[in-house]
Amino acid sequence: MRNALLINYAYCTGCHTCEVACQKEKGLGPEQFGIKLTQIGPDQIEERKWQYEFVPVPTDRCDRCVERTESGKQPSCVKHCQAGCMYAGPLNDLVPLMADGKYALFT
Numbered sequence: 571m572r573n574a575l576l577i578n579y580a581y582c583t584g585c586h587t588c589e590v591a592c593q594k595e596k597g598l599g600p601e602q603f604g605i606k607l608t609q610i611g612p613d614q615i616e617e618r619k620w621q622y623e624f625v626p627v628p629t630d631r632c633d634r635c636v637e638r639t640e641s642g643k644q645p646s647c648v649k650h651c652q653a654g655c656m657y658a659g660p661l662n663d664l665v666p667l668m669a670d671g672k673y674a675l676f677t
C-alpha cells in the first residue's frame with residue numbers, strides 16, 4: 571500500500587516550496603503540479619484583523635514519491651517543507667501524530 575501524506579497546516583506558511591520541490595523532482599512544468607497550495611480566506615476575524623489558511627493538496631500527479639521512499643528517502647515535498655509540517659508514511663504511523671494542530675490527511 572502506498573504511503574499517506576499528512577500536513578499540519580496550522581504551521582503552513584504558504585511558501586510554495588513543496589510545489590516547487592515536487593516540480594523539480596518530477597520534471598514538471600511551471601503550470602503542472604503534484605501538490606497545489608490552496609488558500610482559504612482572507613476571513614475577517616476582528617476589525618483590521620484578517621486570517622488566512624494555506625492547505626497544500628496533492629493532485630493526481632502525486633505518486634507519493636514511491637521511488638524515493640523505496641530507497642529510504644523522504645518524499646521531496648516533505649524533505650523541503652520550510653515549516654517541517656509535512657509527514658509521509660504508512661497510515662497507521664501517521665494517525666497518532668494528529669493530536670494538536672489542523673491536519674489534512676491524504677491516503
Ligand code: SF4
Nearest residue numbers: 592604632635645647
Ligand atoms: S509526495 Fe512526491 S509526488 Fe507527491 S506531492 Fe510530494 S513531491 Fe510531489
Ligand code: SF4
Nearest residue numbers: 582583585586588651
Ligand atoms: S513547503 Fe511546507 S510551509 Fe511551505 S507551502 Fe508547503 S506545506 Fe506549507
